[in-house]
Amino acid sequence: MSVVAASNSKKSSSFSSLPEEVVLKCLSRIPRWYDPYLSLVSKTIRSLVRSPELHRLRSPHKSVFLSYDLYQGRLSQPLHYWITFLPGEKTTDYKLAQRSLSDVLPTPSLGVGSALSVGSEIYFIGGRSFGPTSKRLWILDTRSGHLRTAPSMKVGRRSDCKLAVGVVDGKIYVIGGSVEDSQVEVFDPETQTWDFAGEENVKCESRFSATLEEKVYMVDRDGRVSAYSPREGIINNEATEILSVVDRVKLLCVVENVLYACFEWNGLMWFNTKLKVWTRVVDRDGKDGKLELYSFAAAKMVDYKGTIAFFWSLPNIDRTKKDVTCKLIALDRVGDNIRGRIEWSGIVATLPHNIVLRDCLVVTG
Numbered sequence: 001m002s003v004v005a006a007s008n009s010k011k012s013s014s015f016s017s018l019p020e021e022v023v024l025k026c027l028s029r030i031p032r033w034y035d036p037y038l039s040l041v042s043k044t045i046r047s048l049v050r051s052p053e054l055h056r057l058r059s060p061h062k063s064v065f066l067s068y069d070l071y072q073g074r075l076s077q078p079l080h081y082w083i084t085f086l087p088g089e090k091t092t093d094y095k096l097a098q099r100s101l102s103d104v105l106p107t108p109s110l111g112v113g114s115a116l117s118v119g120s121e122i123y124f125i126g127g128r129s130f131g132p133t134s135k136r137l138w139i140l141d142t143r144s145g146h147l148r149t150a151p152s153m154k155v156g157r158r159s160d161c162k163l164a165v166g167v168v169d170g171k172i173y174v175i176g177g178s179v180e181d182s183q184v185e186v187f188d189p190e191t192q193t194w195d196f197a198g199e200e201n202v203k204c205e206s207r208f209s210a211t212l213e214e215k216v217y218m219v220d221r222d223g224r225v226s227a228y229s230p231r232e233g234i235i236n237n238e239a240t241e242i243l244s245v246v247d248r249v250k251l252l253c254v255v256e257n258v259l260y261a262c263f264e265w266n267g268l269m270w271f272n273t274k275l276k277v278w279t280r281v282v283d284r285d286g287k288d289g290k291l292e293l294y295s296f297a298a299a300k301m302v303d304y305k306g307t308i309a310f311f312w313s314l315p316n317i318d319r320t321k322k323d324v325t326c327k328l329i330a331l332d333r334v335g336d337n338i339r340g341r342i343e344w345s346g347i348v349a350t351l352p353h354n355i356v357l358r359d360c361l362v363v364t365g
Contacts, residue, residue, distance in 0.1 A: 024054055034333075064304055065122065065142060066096065066311060066324075067359040070352060080358075083349065085309065085326070096324060096349035114159050114177075117361040118167055118189060123150075125165055126177050127158035133178060134158060137187065142363045153194055155182045164209035166216030168230055173197060173216050175228055176204020184228065202234050208252035212259050213273065219261060221248045223278055225271060240276050251301035255308055255331060258338065262301055268293050268308070268329070270338050281331070281340045293329055293340045300360035304328065307343055313357060316350060324349040324357070 027048060030038065039046040048054055064085035072079070083096045114125050120142050127134035133156030140147045157163055157177025164175040172187040181201035187194050206218035206226065215227040217238070225238045251262040259271040261278070269278045281293055300311040308329040313322045327345040331338055 020048070023048060024051075027054055062305060062362055062364050063142075064302055064309060065117075065359075065361050065363055066300065066357065068351065068355045068357050071354045071356070085304070085311075085348065094326060094328075094344065094346070094348055114163050114165050115359045115361060116165050116167065116172070117363045118170075118172065120363050121189075122359075122361055122363065123172060123187075125157070125172075125174055126153070126163060127156070128160075132156075132158070133161070150187075151192055151194055153185050153187075154196065155185060157182075162204040162207055164204045164206060164216055164218045164228070166209055166211040166228070168211060168214050168216065171230075173228065173230065175202065175209075175216060175218070184233075186230070197230060198233060200233060202228075208249060208261070210252050210254045210259060212254050212257065217254075217259055217271075219249055219252055219259075223247070223249055223261070223263065225276070238273070238276060240271070240278060251298060253301050253303050253308065255303040256306055258331075260301075260308060262298060264296070268340065279338075281329075281338050284339055284341045286334070286337060286339065293342065295325075295327060298327075299357045302360045302362055304362065307331065308340075311348075311357060311360060313351075313355065315353070320353050321350050322353050322355060323347045324351060 023045075027038065027045075035049050038049050065082055066085060067080060067082045070079040070081060085094060085096055116123055116125070122140040122142060124138040124140070126136070135152040135154070135156045137150040137152060138147060139150050153174065155178055157174065159177065161177050161179060163177030166173050166175075170189065172189070174185045174187070176182070181203040183199065183201055184197040185194055186197045204218060206220040206224075208219045210217050215229045215235070217225060217227050219225050223240060225240050227235045227238045229235055247263045247265045249261050249263055253260055259273070260268065260281070261271070262268055263278075266278075266280060268281045270281055271278055280288065282288065283293065295310055295312060297312045297314070298310040299313065302309050302311075308331065310327045310329070311324060313324050316323050324347065325345070326348045328343040329340045330343040331340050333339075
């Protein structure tokens, strides 16, 4: 036996000697696409990779909450509703189901800004586009449907001023959102308190944000990338070249520690954090997957149990209604590429024609 083989054997045996629940927790943090390689380590690891316990740890109960505004007239304020994306009776079917959150939310729905989820709660931060800046924070408990106010921020913010939000180490970071440069604020859900994350004033230059690798990644409409780290502050060396003068980012999300974006013309792409470049997701045959994997009408994009879920609305035969359509894209890493395949697609709800899809968030518990 070679020295390298002996070393790998010792590492494998020492890892396998840990309590099974500890090994399972470690394996649950590794993306699924590494499973074929993990299965080669040892028979014990292979059995754990295939175990239902690991599947359960990797797939806690999650739901996608999709909200929409119902417009009743030019002068009337829109009514705000929530619906939930759930598997149907068959494992291959999905639907948008009305739950306790289908009731109209009170006044805050007319003015709340950026939304993000932490566990089973949804946080509404600052003011909406083209309205006054706001310091307010609202918290929606998706289990009970109860909406409550929380301590206000120190700086007024609104979403159209390029507001970035993210969750790092359980705390919510708010960057930008004001006309002038402002300090980054951090909210601790446990203590229910706001603090400035640093003394430096910064201005968010991006319209899209997501959390990855303990950083808040920010992407502007041209595809340029920057990041905020609680330890290092704003990091501009994440920047990448513009893909095209005419191309624009439409949607952004993170799935299993990979940042994905949908561009208007280049379609579904992923960001290589080491090379600092955007790369197109290819189809199952390793070919250009732009047309197959992406719908140019997509309005929302979110992680759903390791897949990308796209949502958009289309006219129904009945002109008084709209069909909400969904497409689930399964993802696998093959060498230096990420391949996608359509796992499911179909109509998940039929709603009134005068609706506009708004927030799309994943909650747990």
